[in-house]
Amino acid sequence: MTAMVEISELRKTYQSGFEALKGVSLEIREGEILALLGPNGAGKTTLISAICGISVPSSGTIRVGGYDTITDYRAARKLIGLVPQEINLEPFQKVIDAVRFSRGLFGCKRDDVYVERILRQLSLWDKRDAKIMELSGGMKRRVLIAKALSHEPRVLFLDEPTAGVDVELRRDMWDIVAKLKADGVTIILTTHYIEEAEAIADRIGVINKGELLLVEEKTALMTRMGRKELVVELQEPVESLPEALSGYDLDLIEEGRALRYTYDTSADRTGITKLLSDISATGLVLRDIRTRQSSLEEIFVGLLQENAA
Numbered sequence: 001m002t003a004m005v006e007i008s009e010l011r012k013t014y015q016s017g018f019e020a021l022k023g024v025s026l027e028i029r030e031g032e033i034l035a036l037l038g039p040n041g042a043g044k045t046t047l048i049s050a051i052c053g054i055s056v057p058s059s060g061t062i063r064v065g066g067y068d069t070i071t072d073y074r075a076a077r078k079l080i081g082l083v084p085q086e087i088n089l090e091p092f093q094k095v096i097d098a099v100r101f102s103r104g105l106f107g108c109k110r111d112d113v114y115v116e117r118i119l120r121q122l123s124l125w126d127k128r129d130a131k132i133m134e135l136s137g138g139m140k141r142r143v144l145i146a147k148a149l150s151h152e153p154r155v156l157f158l159d160e161p162t163a164g165v166d167v168e169l170r171r172d173m174w175d176i177v178a179k180l181k182a183d184g185v186t187i188i189l190t191t192h193y194i195e196e197a198e199a200i201a202d203r204i205g206v207i208n209k210g211e212l213l214l215v216e217e218k219t220a221l222m223t224r225m226g227r228k229e230l231v232v233e234l235q236e237p238v239e240s241l242p243e244a245l246s247g248y249d250l251d252l253i254e255e256g257r258a259l260r261y262t263y264d265t266s267a268d269r270t271g272i273t274k275l276l277s278d279i280s281a282t283g284l285v286l287r288d289i290r291t292r293q294s295s296l297e298e299i300f301v302g303l304l305q306e307n308a309a
């Protein structure tokens with residue numbers, strides 16, 4: 001797959017002197033869904049604003065569809081649709097007019113067939129003649145997406161698309177994103193909901209304090225997430241691990257009262273059965289066993305803590 005968005009060494013220092021992006025480099029492939037995760041103030045909106053040409057980077061380069069966002073601004077911007085975090089609609093405007101108007105702003109010719117397709121895709125066709133002020137919050141969010149898609153962009157940025165929306169609408173949004181991907185649109189979304197990233201993203205990027213900590217295929221991350229711990233409580237504490245168990249990834253914890261075995265749930269074999277029989281063979285008596293799974297959320301929080309250290 002070719003790169004749709006290429007960001008190289010991007011830095012942004014606001015006038016206040018605050019460094020919001022500290023050298024971010026990232027390639028976003030055509031047709032993928034990339035979720036950017038990060039705590040409040042991490043720099044997600046700053047990054048999106050820079051790509052969309054809303055704010056000027058202090059240094060570094062961004063290319064969208066091969067066009068530089070500064071020197072070839074119009075060509076680059078035309079390829080981009082942006083769904084902002086805040087609802088910024090004209091209350092008295094009709095839904096269909098809002099979408100046609102947005103299309104016109106990009107210099108595209110009126111195309112009623114395309115606009116109808118977008119409105120139908122977003123379940124807004126029945127509401128096309130309603131005034132924006134008459135719509136529910138969820139419908140307004142759909143109008144924001146319709147406007148962002150009005151000029152047939154190849155890349156769509158969704159900044160917190162489901163912040164504050166109910167579970168049903170969140171799932172509708174996920175369906176919409178899946179349909180857009182099927183149409184070949186490249187999608188970048190920011191979110192605080194790890195569950196959302198898990199549900200729809202192909203790759204996940206974690207950003208904190210203006211730095212990109214990782215960008216990884218979701219499935220690879222899920223494999224990491226799939227790591228589990230088995231804690232074997234012992235009847236009597238031991239001072240050290242028996243030599244016969246040295247081949248296992250084991251730690252002695254809880255002052256020698258338990259053994260912790262970390263394993264990969266996605267592996268063909270976890271090795272638990274053999275481990276338990278090998279433990280018995282050493283003469284150690286088991287009192288109890290328990291397992292726990294590290295979640296993506298824990299990985300995420302752990303990453304942020306590491307970054308803070």
Ligand SMILES: Nc1ncnc2c1ncn2[C@@H]1O[C@H](COP(=O)(O)OP(=O)(O)OP(=O)(O)O)[C@@H](O)[C@H]1O
Binds near residue numbers: 015039042044045
């Ligand atoms: N115009 C500005 N002038 C000075 N500082 C700014 C400006 N805009 C944003 N910042 C600061 O830059 C940092 C990154 O902000 P940004 O909005 O990009 O974060 P975010 O990751 O999108 O956060 P959130 O999840 O809360 O939306 C924050 O500390 C913010 O206060």
